[in-house]
Amino acid sequence: MSLITPRTPPGTMELLPRQQVAFQRMLDTIRRGYERFGFVPVETPVFETVDTLLTKSGGETEKQVYFVQSTGAIQQGNKPELALRFDLTVPLARYVAEHERDLAFPFRRYQIQRVYRGERAQRGRFREFYQCDIDVIGKDSLSAHYDAEIPAVIHHVFTELNFGGFTINVNNRKILLGLLDGLGVADADTRVLVLREIDKLDKIGQDKVRASLLGLGVTEHAADTILSLIAMKGTNAETLAALGALDIETDLFREGVGELTTVIEGLKAFQVPEGTVRINLAIARGLDYYTGTVYETFLNDHPGIGSVCSGGRYENLASHYTKSKLPGVGISIGATRLFYQLMEAGIIKDATPTAQVLVTQMDPALSADYFRMASELRAAGINTEIQLDGGKIAKQMKYADRAGIPVVLLMGSDEQARGTATLKHLVKGEQVEVPLTELAARARALLEG
Amino acid sequence: MSLITPRTPPGTMELLPRQQVAFQRMLDTIRRGYERFGFVPVETPVFETVDTLLTKSGGETEKQVYFVQSTGAIQQGNKPELALRFDLTVPLARYVAEHERDLAFPFRRYQIQRVYRGERAQRGRFREFYQCDIDVIGKDSLSAHYDAEIPAVIHHVFTELNFGGFTINVNNRKILLGLLDGLGVADADTRVLVLREIDKLDKIGQDKVRASLLGLGVTEHAADTILSLIAMKGTNAETLAALGALDIETDLFREGVGELTTVIEGLKAFQVPEGTVRINLAIARGLDYYTGTVYETFLNDHPGIGSVCSGGRYENLASHYTKSKLPGVGISIGATRLFYQLMEAGIIKDATPTAQVLVTQMDPALSADYFRMASELRAAGINTEIQLDGGKIAKQMKYADRAGIPVVLLMGSDEQARGTATLKHLVKGEQVEVPLTELAARARALLEG
Numbered sequence: 001m002s003l004i005t006p007r008t009p010p011g012t013m014e015l016l017p018r019q020q021v022a023f024q025r026m027l028d029t030i031r032r033g034y035e036r037f038g039f040v041p042v043e044t045p046v047f048e049t050v051d052t053l054l055t056k057s058g059g060e061t062e063k064q065v066y067f068v069q070s071t072g073a074i075q076q077g078n079k080p081e082l083a084l085r086f087d088l089t090v091p092l093a094r095y096v097a098e099h100e101r102d103l104a105f106p107f108r109r110y111q112i113q114r115v116y117r118g119e120r121a122q123r124g125r126f127r128e129f130y131q132c133d134i135d136v137i138g139k140d141s142l143s144a145h146y147d148a149e150i151p152a153v154i155h156h157v158f159t160e161l162n163f164g165g166f167t168i169n170v171n172n173r174k175i176l177l178g179l180l181d182g183l184g185v186a187d188a189d190t191r192v193l194v195l196r197e198i199d200k201l202d203k204i205g206q207d208k209v210r211a212s213l214l215g216l217g218v219t220e221h222a223a224d225t226i227l228s229l230i231a232m233k234g235t236n237a238e239t240l241a242a243l244g245a246l247d248i249e250t251d252l253f254r255e256g257v258g259e260l261t262t263v264i265e266g267l268k269a270f271q272v273p274e275g276t277v278r279i280n281l282a283i284a285r286g287l288d289y290y291t292g293t294v295y296e297t298f299l300n301d302h303p304g305i306g307s308v309c310s311g312g313r314y315e316n317l318a319s320h321y322t323k324s325k326l327p328g329v330g331i332s333i334g335a336t337r338l339f340y341q342l343m344e345a346g347i348i349k350d351a352t353p354t355a356q357v358l359v360t361q362m363d364p365a366l367s368a369d370y371f372r373m374a375s376e377l378r379a380a381g382i383n384t385e386i387q388l389d390g391g392k393i394a395k396q397m398k399y400a401d402r403a404g405i406p407v408v409l410l411m412g413s414d415e416q417a418r419g420t421a422t423l424k425h426l427v428k429g430e431q432v433e434v435p436l437t438e439l440a441a442r443a444r445a446l447l448e449g
Numbered sequence: 450m451s452l453i454t455p456r457t458p459p460g461t462m463e464l465l466p467r468q469q470v471a472f473q474r475m476l477d478t479i480r481r482g483y484e485r486f487g488f489v490p491v492e493t494p495v496f497e498t499v500d501t502l503l504t505k506s507g508g509e510t511e512k513q514v515y516f517v518q519s520t521g522a523i524q525q526g527n528k529p530e531l532a533l534r535f536d537l538t539v540p541l542a543r544y545v546a547e548h549e550r551d552l553a554f555p556f557r558r559y560q561i562q563r564v565y566r567g568e569r570a571q572r573g574r575f576r577e578f579y580q581c582d583i584d585v586i587g588k589d590s591l592s593a594h595y596d597a598e599i600p601a602v603i604h605h606v607f608t609e610l611n612f613g614g615f616t617i618n619v620n621n622r623k624i625l626l627g628l629l630d631g632l633g634v635a636d637a638d639t640r641v642l643v644l645r646e647i648d649k650l651d652k653i654g655q656d657k658v659r660a661s662l663l664g665l666g667v668t669e670h671a672a673d674t675i676l677s678l679i680a681m682k683g684t685n686a687e688t689l690a691a692l693g694a695l696d697i698e699t700d701l702f703r704e705g706v707g708e709l710t711t712v713i714e715g716l717k718a719f720q721v722p723e724g725t726v727r728i729n730l731a732i733a734r735g736l737d738y739y740t741g742t743v744y745e746t747f748l749n750d751h752p753g754i755g756s757v758c759s760g761g762r763y764e765n766l767a768s769h770y771t772k773s774k775l776p777g778v779g780i781s782i783g784a785t786r787l788f789y790q791l792m793e794a795g796i797i798k799d800a801t802p803t804a805q806v807l808v809t810q811m812d813p814a815l816s817a818d819y820f821r822m823a824s825e826l827r828a829a830g831i832n833t834e835i836q837l838d839g840g841k842i843a844k845q846m847k848y849a850d851r852a853g854i855p856v857v858l859l860m861g862s863d864e865q866a867r868g869t870a871t872l873k874h875l876v877k878g879e880q881v882e883v884p885l886t887e888l889a890a891r892a893r894a895l896l897e898g
Contacts, residue, residue, distance in 0.1 A: 389591070
């Protein structure tokens with residue numbers, strides 16, 4: 001029989017076991033953080049019907065969609081009826097519209113699942129990746145206080161993740177749009193282009209942005225006003241004061257400033273330190289979806305990774321599926337890319353495996369004792385593997401070392417006669433002979449010490 | 450704009466939040482059990498290349514496969530290159546072959562992910578469902594003691610799941626095949642048909658099985674010998690004794706009896722009570738894949754659900770992808786079907802949601818106090834939601850009730866003046882006024898009491 005070369009499909013992140021343990025711990029930390037703030041879990045199927053998924057005008061989105069078809073459907077030449085989700089927002093909209101009567105509003109859900117995009121295969125670009133989303137959905141209305149809660153949750157989660165310093169950038173799109181109104185930039189196409197230039201500020205610098213704005217027909221006064229705002233580097237209080245002092249009186253602008261003020265004040269109530277949330281008026285984000293507050297989060301020591309957690313406020317979640325008005329605010333951690341980049345940077349290392357203790361079989365005659373000890377350790381909550389193949393002790397030790405199991409239990413007939421066993425910590429190089437009556441406690445002490 | 454009716458794709462299990470919490474707890478219990486025995490996690494991509502997935506001769510499997518294609522590939526009329534996995538065994542084989550040099554053997558992995566089959570849509574039949582697999586893979590060889598460990602893990606997991614009594618049925622296919630050798634049933638096609646009849650015993654009864662066997666050309670003596678064995682209802686020791694006393698001397702039969710004896714003895718060493726594991730010689734299972742020990746698990750009070758956890762020993766995991774010989778033994782819990790059936794039967798009920806306490810806003814002037822209390826409860830490890838929309842207290846209470854949040858915290862200006870708050874347990878109907886200095890401890894007592 002000729003062999004097939006085994007290969008992971010391109011554009012996916014497949015991990016070795018100890019990397020997988022590290023990844024799982026990261027997802028667990030995110031989940032625990034989301035639950036700490038009372039978000040409830042939702043899971044949706046990996047595919048949606050094509051009708052549901054492709055409500056938008058096609059174009060960019062549709063090009064990246066993976067369609068799903070059974071053999072029978074392909075043979076019959078049918079058009080695909082199913083497609084893999086490309087984010088968790090469309091499934092959420094469908095879910096909320098479908099189950100509306102069974103949900104309590106404001107509906108606070110978290111969802112940690114994989115999404116799929118037919119990206120060109122490229123190092124660090126993924127076709128399959130985890131998103132870890134939270135959203136709060138109101139019925140008819142939703143207070144701007146929730147716009148403050150979202151970064152408070154992210155602050156909690158990233159503190160727990162312990163990847164070093166991070167900054168949650170906050171803005172409100174009403175401020176930018178209201179400013180353009182006030183400055184007389186009224187043409188819709190021009191506004192889109194102006195916002196796109198603003199978003200480039202951090203990459204291309206003030207001079208180039210200014211030149212582009214003038215090229216778009218924006219007056220010098222307007223361009224300078226915009227730049228003075230978006231390039232501002234003050235404290236949040238200073239930025240809010242500067243916004244208040246501006247000679248812009250459009251309702252939209254004032255609304256945006258009001259909401260941003262609510263967010264910044266709310267964050268104090270949530271006890272989020274000022275330094276981790278920063279008003280950044282240059283953040284515009286995706287154009288049509290977000291309507292108010294927007295977020296982008298950066299790791300201070302790894303700006304090159306880009307935003308690791310983004311989101312914002314939207315006017316109406318599910319207008320394609322229901323007449324109910326469902327405003328919401330949410331954010332998403334791109335866990336696969338974040339993990340991959342931090343692993344590449346050496347920040348995330350292989351975790352210790354799930355097994356904490358390996359019970360070896362030094363003397364086959366003592367087999368019953370080994371089993372009893374393994375059960376005892378498990379009953380005490382210690383993850384324990386028992387070597388069942390037996391064989392040379394050196395081979396058993398080598399296995400423990402290769403698998404990364406930190407502690408090995410050894411007992412020969414001498415020790416058995418004394419009522420003891422030896423616990424050896426392979427990483428620390430420590431070895432202790434302990435009474436069998438204290439086995440679990442001493443193993444735990446060695447693991448934790 | 451015309452609305453699209455929101456609908457979950459047929460053949461998938463989508464849960465409401467409190468059902469999802471219950472499901473998640475079930476998966477967590479399974480995972481914790483697997484980890485307790487030192488299994489390491491693996492996740493593979495939802496799709497594999499078609500080459501990898503469809504190594505088998507097509508036929509039944511291929512008919513149920515979902516193919517995955519991007520828009521571009523469909524437009525170009527290409528054949529699909531990717532397909533959704535239909536089990537976790539093929540991806541495991543590919544994974545082990547691909548990462549062989551980086552793994553420690555025996556390789557003990559667990560994998561909890563969804564798989565996909567293009568089943569005809571039907572109530573209780575799923576196109577997308579979770580499998581929770583464990584496998585131990587040896588290099589070149591793997592001791593039969595591991596065949597005893599697998600049911601020990603399942604015993605631990607099902608005890609923790611607490612769905613009532615369960616029975617793990619164990620058999621060894623070598624016994625059946627060796628018996629057929631010894632009884633002169635040598636024709637390969639006939640053997641396949643005989644095993645298929647044997648598997649029907651519990652459904653159609655002895656008389657019909659006997660008639661079928663005779664119809665297949667099996668002698669009366671052979672049919673009676675087979676039936677006397679497979680219908681045996683003794684203790685494990687009695688069954689093993691009866692097997693030992695049989696006048697069958699083929700190597701395969703003796704090997705099978707030897708391995709079964711090892712499993713039954715091993716289970717004693719693992720302290721698994723005799724009653725939960727039972728030799729059942731009528732279990733034949735899938736024909737080509739399993740080569741030795743086989744398992745099927747039934748819930749004693751819900752036999753109608755069928756086997757909830759099945760598996761067995763195989764000779765060589767990854768012969769399609771590598772020349773290495775990789776014998777293994779494994780088992781799989783079909784979590785989606787199990788959960789769905791137990792929910793339908795009323796055994797699994799809605800869980801309490803993730804939020805344990807709702808902090809209400811009785812008096813907007815005390816907002817800062819509410820935020821501080823919510824943070825305090827969270828810091829103490831209590832999942833806490835704070836009502837940010839405010840509004841009438843009756844509406845806030847109604848929300849807590851609808852969402853199923855068990856405890857509500859209320860504080861008006863009177864209480865604030867006294868330095869207290871009121872905790873109300875909505876399910877128990879209990880209400881206590883507690884000093885703010887003891888808030889977290891008293892909330893925990895109320896939740897746990």
